[in-house]
Amino acid sequence: MTLVLHRIDDRLIHGQVVVGWGQPLDIRFIVLVDDEVAASEWEQELYRMGVPPEMDVYFLNVARAVDELPRLRADTRQGILLTGDIDTMRRLVDSGGITSVNLGGIHHRTGRSQRLRYVFLNNDEESALREIAALGVSISAQDVPGARPVPLDDILAGVAS
């Protein structure tokens, strides 16, 4: 098996990831790619406390993730790759090997406008998503497995609600 979900979620590790996706997909490891978290032992411990003991968490900065992703994709277990923002995911997409991206949670912040209940974007973020899609990557929003995936085109066209 391999990385079965590439998710952008500004809450990083939380209930939807660990339980909502983790249990039905039998997720055994999470690759959390975030330069800030990768530089902080305290942040890593915080997130590690949130996962069950049978689930490994690897904390990587972007540069190291680019190097490590081929090895992680060869893992025999199922895993989730997680970033907290679009830019980080775009840098990973640029390194190759990612064919789909899940928008799991990009919440309200000044300058962003609401597209879905759990997706808020500013103009730069919208452009970045279009650029990722132009590379042939399938992008859809889906907070939990039971929800209907909303394609990027519908999100940006404002036809999703």
Add this chain to the structure above:
Amino acid sequence: MSDRAPGENAKPVPRAIVAGHGDFASGLVSAVDVITGRGTQLIPVAVPGLCAEDIEKLIRERMTESGVKVIFTDLQAGSCTMAARRILRGADDAVLIAGVNLPTLLDFVFADQMPAIDAARHAAERGRGAISVVGAAGGGGGGGGGGGGVKQA
């Protein structure tokens, strides 16, 4: 035994925050109030659509406004729990109880003669023991009363 009527000694002053997914907090606090009349000891906090920073900010504001030093959250991996852990970083005078259930809160609201932090620790132990499994050849019983511990099939 006290000769006070039930609920007569209820304290209107908030003593803890309850935070979690969806309507978890308001539902749990509502249940506490229905059972005990002491729901006003608890401040329910919901966090729909908020990013991690705003969740932390909201819980911190509620704590500052009310002066409470106890936070109950629903899930170890939940974003409210993560936020509470950040708030408690370096704080020696506050406590987080993650994985709260109704028996925990029932015990807590009745322990109003104790300092809130001590009451929370005590309640957590009661809540931990208040889950029972009945039927399906698993035998009955187990679990304590846990502040009203009603056994459910």
